[in-house]
Amino acid sequence: MTATDSASQAMPLRGLLASEPQIAAAGAPMFAEAVRSQAASVTELDWRPPIDGTGPALATVMADARREAANALAFERMSTAGSELVDVRPASEMLGLTRGTFLHAGPPLTWDRASGPMRGALIGAMLFEGMADTAQEAERELASGAITLEPCHHHRGVGPMAGVVSPSMWVFELRDPTHGNTSWCSLNEGLGKVLRYGAYEQSVIDRLGWMSAVLGPALQQAVRATGPIDVKGIVAQMLQMGDEGHNRNRAGTLMWLRDVLPALTNVGIPSDQLSEVVRFIGSNDHFALNLTMPTAKLAGMAAEGIPGSTVVVTMARNGTDFGIRTAGTGDAWFTGPANTPEGLFLGSYGPEDANPDIGDSAITETAGFGGFAMATAPAIVKLVGGDVQFALAATRSMYEITTGEHPVWQVPILEFRGVPVGIDVAKVCRTGLLPQINTGMAGAQAGVGQVGAGLVNPPVECFTGAIEALAAEVG
Amino acid sequence: MTATDSASQAMPLRGLLASEPQIAAAGAPMFAEAVRSQAASVTELDWRPPIDGTGPALATVMADARREAANALAFERMSTAGSELVDVRPASEMLGLTRGTFLHAGPPLTWDRASGPMRGALIGAMLFEGMADTAQEAERELASGAITLEPCHHHRGVGPMAGVVSPSMWVFELRDPTHGNTSWCSLNEGLGKVLRYGAYEQSVIDRLGWMSAVLGPALQQAVRATGPIDVKGIVAQMLQMGDEGHNRNRAGTLMWLRDVLPALTNVGIPSDQLSEVVRFIGSNDHFALNLTMPTAKLAGMAAEGIPGSTVVVTMARNGTDFGIRTAGTGDAWFTGPANTPEGLFLGSYGPEDANPDIGDSAITETAGFGGFAMATAPAIVKLVGGDVQFALAATRSMYEITTGEHPVWQVPILEFRGVPVGIDVAKVCRTGLLPQINTGMAGAQAGVGQVGAGLVNPPVECFTGAIEALAAEVG
Structure with a gap:
């Protein structure tokens, strides 16, 4: 000196x-x-005040000596998780799902608190399974409590929008070869009047019947003949092709179709059925959403059960509640009332027609893509609203509340920077920055279907609840 | 006052x-x-000095009272040109091409001035057509002048790289419903050891045989059953999916395959042949290049023959010369020695292995995409070199030398600005800014095939020659 x-x-x-x-x-x-x-x-x-009332819990959690290493481990596990499509099977067979039990999106829910689109999808599942002849009869059964409702997430799987899965529906089965986990997701029905948006008219039930009778078995043969298909790699390519993997899945759908096609054209089904199968997949730009979602779920599953970690491993909505789970707090859900997305509407629909946020698809943002990767998919602003600068800013801001940058899933326009992975509850509480989700919007009334697409955040209660639980768990 | x-x-x-x-x-x-x-x-x-020696001609052309309206008309025709795939046929049938005549890329060329990859492709065509048993015999025939060589462009079509087309090869036939023009392009063979890069070993000839015997006829049936396929619309979608349509065509290939697939799976060919056809197309990310190129050619053709217009309607290279044609100067070619691209190399190849610029694919830049749309395809810098800022700057700078912004082909990251269309020879001469092309690189030796991909500009002589001719044509 x-x-x-x-x-x-x-x-x-x-x-x-x-x-x-x-x-x-x-x-x-x-x-x-x-x-x-x-x-x-x-x-x-870029300083912002912390979320109101989180000060003491936040101080406890930030001072936890385990946190840094625990979160680094969570990030390492999430980003090294693989995802291979290995089979296509009926839910009854893969999940042991039996008559009288339906799965649904989001945290646990009872019929009395279910929103319009969730009720519509459950009614449709009753009709599809032949457990009711009319919507009225289905509704009475469901209201009577005779049907068991369980979250998809409690069965290691995910479902978009209402996410209703009944025993006769077929699901994709995906495996993480790095950590040995298995996940699944239903098959995507397309857009418009579809069960997952709460529609249940006859055409919806007929389509589900065709999917179980023709589509599922054809894909089963094709996937088994092809062998494991690397969906993690497909997501990496999607992010270079204007898909963010939540509301743009066109490139992903076509790459996946390309990969199964040599086997699919050779499974020996009649050529008119084969033609209908490729037409159905090719005309549904969201078919691959049901592959990106379980890929994201496998990333979240890999990071479950790490004491001291403040990383979010699940974000999901049931149309009434938004719920999150963290690596450090086991199976506990931290919930708050789901917000209603703001965005662009189809036809003559408007904000008053939209249901609050619904679906397990926020697992994509949990894993670092979807709304977190909007910078790589600027064309999405024509669907969900905002402008290109917003899309770039959305991705950039998510680095503020996450743990690391993905080594494989990259954003070319940001000079190949990895997507922001591993939402840190402590960083969310400290900055007040909430995760950015983009999403489809279901009509609030049962039976309507999709009314638009937009942008939404989780309610702050998910994070204030989680930080309190994480603080209680310290020392 | x-x-x-x-x-x-x-x-x-x-x-x-x-x-x-x-x-x-x-x-x-x-x-x-x-x-x-x-x-x-x-x-x-952003002022730059004009190209040396162009002052007097440039002054004459800039003062031409017809120029503004003529260029506006050229832009209007180029940007409203449509492109529909209507058929797939043998070149002998569609072009009346007879034994002893081969077409090639770029401006007119004779064997004695032909580069290695052009010679290799011509040798391959001789072997494929059964007009020689060995490469040596083919070379002797070609050197003797017994074979007629004509540019693809003189037959209203285009061919990538060497662009060699012989009577037994099959071609895509495309139509512009707005202006009534028809164009065509060969079918894409894939990457590596392929004829268009100058390779002619047995596997190359065998593949061409399979393409004529199986692929072409299958696609013919599928395209005829599907009806006209809107390739202009596919290009619009490609530009939203990370393809710039010259060296990234993955999304375009998959969208086109999606469109023909319902018919292709139903044409009645044996399922193992069908499986091989979809595998061949799906594993070749450049298959759609041979659809984007004639789409661009149709745009250029729409603007031909406009007195007083200084807009470029053709840019093409034969591996020796780079040539351009303008709307205001009829069929005249303005040529200069082709530059050698700079970029990234495959395997152990290096700059000394690369042939000068070759192929009709610079028609994509002529129509406003390819190198002109690199901003929308930032992942391409991993193939052709440069960084993302370069890709953005390349597109932005091309607005300086073009006539308008395309109403349908847009770049999302530039807030959906239309691609720069209609290269103006006067603006090129005034600014010294040369068109930005990205391209595959052929090995300089016949038989080698592709050695890399990179960036290149036309030689300045094309534009100094054109401005003199345009000036001579004034008054």
Whole structure:
């Protein structure tokens, strides 16, 4: 230490203006602008106040000596999780699902609290399984409590929108060869009047019948003949082809179809059925959503059960509640009332027609794509609203609340930066920045179907609840 | 006019500093930086000196009263040109091509001036047509002048790389329903050891045989059963999916395959042949290049023959010469020595292995995509070199030398700005900015095949020659 240093220490302000000042500004941008307009350079800090009331729990969690290593482990497991499509099977066979039990999206739910589209999808499942002849009869049965409702997530799987799965429906089976986990997802029905958006008219039931009788068995033969299909690799390519994997899945659908096609054309089904199968898949740009979702679920599953980790492993909505689970708090759900998305509407529908946020598809954002990767899919703003600068800003802001950057899933326009992976509950609470989700919007009334697509965030209660539980779990 | 105005006129500098000065800077950026560092605002003009020696011709052309309306018409025709795939046929049938005549890429060429890959492809065509038993025999025949060589462009079509088309090869037939033109392109063989890159070993000849015996006829049946396929629309979607349509065609290939698939699976060929056809197309990410190229050619054809227009309607290379044609100068070619691309190399190949620029694929840049749309396909920099900022800058700079922005082919990341269409020879000469092309690189030796991919510009001689001819044509 020199004499000058020592003198400065004794009188800290001495010498302050002897050299060029280094200026930093935090908070409102006008402070930085005022400095910059005087031709001085300024470093801006994007500081935001923490979420109200989380201070003490946040302090406990941030001081937890385990947290850094636990979150690094969660990130490492999430980002190294693989995903291979290995089979296509009926839910009854793969999940042991029996007559009288239906699975659904999101955290646990009872009929009395179910929203319109969830009720519509459950009614449709009753009709499809032949457990009721009319919607009225189905509704009475469901209201009587005779049917068991369980979340898809409690069976290691995921379902988009209402996410209703009944025993006769077929599912994709995916495996993570790195960590040995298995997940699954239903087959995608297309857009418009479809069960997952709460529609249950005859055409919906007929389509489900064809999917179980023709589509599922054909894909089973094709997938078994092809051998494991690397869906993690397909997601990597999708992110270079304008798909963000939640509401743009066109490239993913076509790449997956390309991969099964040599076997599919050779399974020996009649050529008119084969023609109908390729037409059905090819005309449904969202077919691969039901492959990206279980891929994301496998990433989340890999990080489950890490004491001290504040990383989110599940985000899901049932149309009434939004729920999250974290790596450090086991099976506990932290829920809050689902927000209603804002966005663009189909035809003459408007905001008053939209149901609150619904579906397990927010697992894509949990794994770092979907809304977190909108920068790589700027064309999506024509579907969900916003502009291209918003899409870029959405991805950039998600680095503030996540744990790492994915080594394989990259965003070319950001010079191949990896997508932001591993939402950290502590960072969410400290910054007040909520995860950015993009989503389809279901009509609020049972039977309507899709009314639009838009943008939404989880309710803050999910994170305030989780940080309290994480704090309670410390020492 | 006030008294003050009048006084200012008499003494022009009086009052100069009475109000905030408006500062503009042209040329080297250091002028603007010096002003900006003093916290004053400055407008920068991106001025560059015109191409050496073009001054008098440029002045004549710029003063031509017809030019503005003629170029507006050329742009309107290029951007409204449609493109529908209507048939797949043998070249002998569609073009009346007879034994002893081969077509090739680029401007006219004779054997003695042909480069290695062009010679290799011509040798391969001799072997494929059974007109020679060995490469040596084929070469002797070709050198003797017994074979007629004509540019694809002289037959209203295009061929990638060497672009060699012989009578037994099959071609895509495309139609512009707006202007009634018809164009065509060969079928794409895939990558690596392929005829268009100058390879002619037995596997190359065998593949061409299978393409004529199985692939072509199957696609013919499928395309005829499907009805016209809107390739202009596919290009619009490609540009939203990370394809720029010259060296990234993966999304386009898969969308096109999706469109023919319902018919293709139902044409009644044996299922093992069908399986091989879908595997061949699905494993060749460039299959759709041979659809984007004739789509671009139809755009160029729509603008041919407009007196006074300085818009480029053809850019093409034969591996020796680069040639352009303009809307205002009829069938005349303006040529210069083809440059050698700079980029990334496959395996152990290096710059010394690369042939000069070759192929009709620069028709994509002529129509506003390919290198002109690299901003929409940032992942391409991993193939052709450069970084993402370069890709964005390349597209932005092409607006400086073009006539308009395409109403349908848009770049999402630039907030859906249309691609730059209609290269204006006058603007190229005035700014010295040359069209940006990205391209595959053929090995300089016959028989080698592809050695890499990279970036290249046309030689300046094409534009100095064209501006002189355009000037001569004025008045």
